[in-house]
Amino acid sequence: MSDDLLRVDDLHITVGGGPAGRRNRQRRGGRFRRGGRSSATAAGSGGLRAVHGVSFTLRRGEAVGFVGESGSGKTLTCRAALGVLAPGCDVSGGQIDFDGTSLVGLPRRQWDGLRGTRIGAVFQDPGSYLNPSHTVGRQLAEQFRIKVGHGRREARAAAVALLATLGLHQPELVYHQYPHELSGGMLQRVVLAIAVAGEPDLLVADEATTALDVTVQAEVLEALDRLRAELGLAVLAVSHDLAVIAQLCDRILVFYAGEVVETGPTADVLANPRHPYTAALLRVASVGDWRRRELEVIDGSAPPVGARITGCRFADRCTFATDACRTAPVDLRAVPDGGPGADRAVRCIRLGEIDPAARAPERAGVPA
Amino acid sequence: MNLADLEARPADSAVPPATPATGDRGRGRGRTDDPAVAVEPGAARGPASDTEPLLSVRGLTVSFRARSGPSRRTTVLRDVSLDVRPGEIVGVIGETGSGKTTLARAIVGLAPSDAGVIDVDGTDIRRLRRRARRGFRRGGAIRFVFQDPLRALDPDLTVGRSVAEGLTVAGRGTRDEQQAAVADALHRVGLDPAVADRLPGAISGGQRQRASIARAIVDNPRLLICDEPVSALDGSNRNLILRLLDTLRRTPAGADSAERDRLGMIIISHDLSSLAGIADRVVVLYRGRVVEDGPIAEVFSRPRHPYTALLIASAPSIRDEHGPSPAQLRRPADQLADRPGERGRPADACVFAHRCPFATEACDHTPALEPAVPGWTVACHHEPTWRSALSTNPAEAAATLTEGVNNDAR
Ligand SMILES: Nc1ncnc2c1ncn2[C@@H]1O[C@H](COP(=O)(O)OP(=O)(O)OP(=O)(O)O)[C@@H](O)[C@H]1O
Ligand SMILES: Nc1ncnc2c1ncn2[C@@H]1O[C@H](COP(=O)(O)OP(=O)(O)OP(=O)(O)O)[C@@H](O)[C@H]1O
Ligand code: SF4
Ligand code: SF4
Ligand SMILES: [Mg+2]
Numbered sequence: 001m002s003d004d005l006l007r008v009d010d011l012h013i014t015v016g017g018g019p020a021g022r023r024n025r026q027r028r029g030g031r032f033r034r035g036g037r038s039s040a041t042a043a044g045s046g047g048l049r050a051v052h053g054v055s056f057t058l059r060r061g062e063a064v065g066f067v068g069e070s071g072s073g074k075t076l077t078c079r080a081a082l083g084v085l086a087p088g089c090d091v092s093g094g095q096i097d098f099d100g101t102s103l104v105g106l107p108r109r110q111w112d113g114l115r116g117t118r119i120g121a122v123f124q125d126p127g128s129y130l131n132p133s134h135t136v137g138r139q140l141a142e143q144f145r146i147k148v149g150h151g152r153r154e155a156r157a158a159a160v161a162l163l164a165t166l167g168l169h170q171p172e173l174v175y176h177q178y179p180h181e182l183s184g185g186m187l188q189r190v191v192l193a194i195a196v197a198g199e200p201d202l203l204v205a206d207e208a209t210t211a212l213d214v215t216v217q218a219e220v221l222e223a224l225d226r227l228r229a230e231l232g233l234a235v236l237a238v239s240h241d242l243a244v245i246a247q248l249c250d251r252i253l254v255f256y257a258g259e260v261v262e263t264g265p266t267a268d269v270l271a272n273p274r275h276p277y278t279a280a281l282l283r284v285a286s287v288g289d290w291r292r293r294e295l296e297v298i299d300g301s302a303p304p305v306g307a308r309i310t311g312c313r314f315a316d317r318c319t320f321a322t323d324a325c326r327t328a329p330v331d332l333r334a335v336p337d338g339g340p341g342a343d344r345a346v347r348c349i350r351l352g353e354i355d356p357a358a359r360a361p362e363r364a365g366v367p368a
Numbered sequence: 369m370n371l372a373d374l375e376a377r378p379a380d381s382a383v384p385p386a387t388p389a390t391g392d393r394g395r396g397r398g399r400t401d402d403p404a405v406a407v408e409p410g411a412a413r414g415p416a417s418d419t420e421p422l423l424s425v426r427g428l429t430v431s432f433r434a435r436s437g438p439s440r441r442t443t444v445l446r447d448v449s450l451d452v453r454p455g456e457i458v459g460v461i462g463e464t465g466s467g468k469t470t471l472a473r474a475i476v477g478l479a480p481s482d483a484g485v486i487d488v489d490g491t492d493i494r495r496l497r498r499r500a501r502r503g504f505r506r507g508g509a510i511r512f513v514f515q516d517p518l519r520a521l522d523p524d525l526t527v528g529r530s531v532a533e534g535l536t537v538a539g540r541g542t543r544d545e546q547q548a549a550v551a552d553a554l555h556r557v558g559l560d561p562a563v564a565d566r567l568p569g570a571i572s573g574g575q576r577q578r579a580s581i582a583r584a585i586v587d588n589p590r591l592l593i594c595d596e597p598v599s600a601l602d603g604s605n606r607n608l609i610l611r612l613l614d615t616l617r618r619t620p621a622g623a624d625s626a627e628r629d630r631l632g633m634i635i636i637s638h639d640l641s642s643l644a645g646i647a648d649r650v651v652v653l654y655r656g657r658v659v660e661d662g663p664i665a666e667v668f669s670r671p672r673h674p675y676t677a678l679l680i681a682s683a684p685s686i687r688d689e690h691g692p693s694p695a696q697l698r699r700p701a702d703q704l705a706d707r708p709g710e711r712g713r714p715a716d717a718c719v720f721a722h723r724c725p726f727a728t729e730a731c732d733h734t735p736a737l738e739p740a741v742p743g744w745t746v747a748c749h750h751e752p753t754w755r756s757a758l759s760t761n762p763a764e765a766a767a768t769l770t771e772g773v774n775n776d777a778r
């Protein structure tokens with residue numbers, strides 16, 4: 001048995017293709033939006049390319065984090081790995097292996113089996129994945145009954161205990177409430193509980209702690225750490241909160257406009273970003289001294305999905321861009337001086353030439 | 369202004385001037401060249417404190433039917449009061465489940481309230497009859513950005529139609545004007561106007577969040593309530609939105625409109641440092657009660673309520689290195705009486721008493737929310753003396769205070 005749990009290789013995703021592209025109705029209330037075909041269609045049925053060649057490996061018990069610009073393909077990548085792409089979105093190239101099984105083109109029935117027992121997921125907007133007409137306790141206990149095989153009472157006790165573990169103060173009360181009766185942060189923890197109840201091998205957590213205050217967030221991260229230690233749970237986490245990623249994840253992938261622009265051990269990348277986008281993101285993300293209101297932004301905007309760009313996709317916003325950056329596709333290259341066993345890679349032709357963390361003088365300073 | 373005025377707002381003042389959203393997108397979006405976003409550090413940003421409030425909430429109480437437990441109703445907000453003046457941003461903070469969303473929903477009439485006054489521009493909207501209330505809502509004076517954007521955006525309506533809804537319902541402007549206003553709103557929140565043709569399920573989470581902000585600002589509301597408006601955004605887009613909100617409340621709605629017409633705002637957020645970047649005042653909720661309300665920079669630098677102090681000490685991004693540590697503000701675990709019925713205090717006790725290291729017998733009665741200094745109210749029996757007990761072992765902090773009180777009495 002290999003140590004690799006999830007291997008994604010050169011993944012391409014297209015969106016907005018096929019008849020379902022624009023106005024298909026989406027189900028609300030179901031846990032997953034089904035119907036996403038995962039078969040590799042060569043032409044992507046006329047859709048626009050939203051994810052371009054993403055590769056990464058997640059080992060058992062490891063935690064990998066996705067960060068990057070809003071709309072850069074983080075959620076699409078997670079959904080593809082779970083076989084739950086929305087209608088109109090397709091895997092148009094590449095490979096996804098889960099524990100030795102190829103997931104691309106997997107029949108739906110086998111998907112359902114995998115998702116049910118071995119992979120748990122929390123998506124953005126958690127409220128929409130719960131059934132509004134059942135109490136949250138019933139929905140959580142059901143997981144324990146189906147997946148762990150608990151009896152009714154056992155399942156109930158396990159559900160209440162798990163809610164308490166995730167820092168809900170009155171778990172018995174919450175058990176009896178309906179989704180609309182819970183606050184944003186309570187809901188988020190209920191959905192997380194449902195995802196981990198079946199003791200999966202892999203947890204995909206897309207913005208799973210955004211609605212929590214710092215104290216509760218710390219409790220939830222601790223609970224996840226325990227699950228990783230006790231069950232060997234692997235985590236794929238997406239978050240804009242770099243502190244959360246720093247605490248939870250061993251490795252990080254930085255997304256920009258559908259590509260991974262930088263990857264490596266989390267602490268290394270955050271301390272010493274080598275791609276200009278990563279450096280810019282880190283700079284604007286920290287508020288710095290809150291008494292001085294430096295609300296900096298990265299000038300310009302990312303190219304829209306489907307834009308045909310020959311060279312570096314960040315070039316229009318990059319302070320280090322040269323003509324050479326725009327002439328040919330830029331590959332993700334290993335960082336030669338990344339340190340011992342650092343396993344870092346960056347998609348920038350000027351790697352080694354520039355120090356992206358140093359500010360380019362012409363754009364420095366608070367915008368006036 | 370009365371309700372008739374609100375409903376009969378002329379169409380031309382309601383539709384913002386359409387700025388071309390095509391071409392030049394790159395530079396425009398960053399808006400670094402827009403003088404309106406220049407932010408002077410430390411400058412007084414809010415309105416003078418003598419301006420009449422735009423929104424005045426007094427004694428608001430909200431309860432829901434309890435599903436289990438001894439009492440028949442659970443009270444989620446108790447006796448909550450707050451003011452928002454034109455041009456002012458009021459931040460609302462508090463732990464998860466403290467009642468922040470419920471407060472926002474009650475103000476816009478989406479949650480039923482048991483008692484209190486919600487005064488918007490001189491009208492108590494709680495007392496409006498149904499039709500008048502609906503008219504008021506359609507008038508678009510108050511807009512609400514939901515915490516969960518999927519709830520705000522109809523899954524079957526394109527983003528463009530959802531954003532336009534405020535304008536179409538009120539029949540403001542021609543179709544072309546409406547479309548231009550929608551494109552402008554999308555542009556201002558940093559979205560490619562092409563997303564207007566897509567359904568909410570076919571855009572990313574952060575794009576949905578920005579679309580629901582665009583929907584709320586498209587028809588120039590008087591009061592904007594944003595529930596976690598930047599929680600799904602990367603740092604750059606977060607700052608873009610914060611700057612947009614800051615610009616909106618500085619700029620009066622029309623060229624000839626007065627100070628009085630500036631947008632007032634409530635922003636609910638767990639991201640304290642972002643909030644500190646744009647809010648003027650902060651209201652701290654704990655278990656449905658306001659425990660502190662004051663100027664944000666001062667409150668964050670030197671909180672006057674023990675709960676606020678704990679919250680701020682737990683937030684690395686704003687914590688003052690010379691301020692107390694979380695451990696100094698927490699009661700040792702063995703002294704926690706968090707569960708009801710366990711060595712309980714009376715129902716009437718201070719809401720924070722079960723966790724407060726400074727609690728004494730006096731705290732068995734709810735402290736009133738009273739001004740500590742003008743414009744800064746606090747609900748704590750031991751304000752300001754609790755700080756003097758800080759340096760001691762938290763297990764003995766309350767004892768120090770009790771002695772202090774006894775000594776004072778002698
Ligand atoms: N069903 C869809 N149809 C068309 N376009 C889509 C669809 N789903 C996503 N997209 C587009 O693909 C791009 C990537 O979306 P994705 O949801 O992966 O972004 P993300 O990185 O998760 O962003 P965020 O941080 O805002 O959640 C976005 O520009 C989005 O608008
Ligand atoms: N319709 C309802 N019925 C019963 N209880 C409710 C209802 N709505 C809210 N509550 C309860 O009120 C409390 C406050 O909820 P609210 O959503 O206002 O919290 P919040 O401060 O917004 O929290 P968060 O930061 O997690 O979003 C919670 O305990 C919640 O369970
Ligand atoms: S390749 Fe050129 S444009 Fe792209 S990030 Fe590197 S320096 Fe900037
Ligand atoms: S009133 Fe008493 S219990 Fe409440 S915060 Fe003040 S010291 Fe603590
Ligand atoms: Mg996403």
Ligand SMILES: [Mg+2]
Pocket residue numbers: 183184185468469470515595
């Ligand atoms: Mg809330």
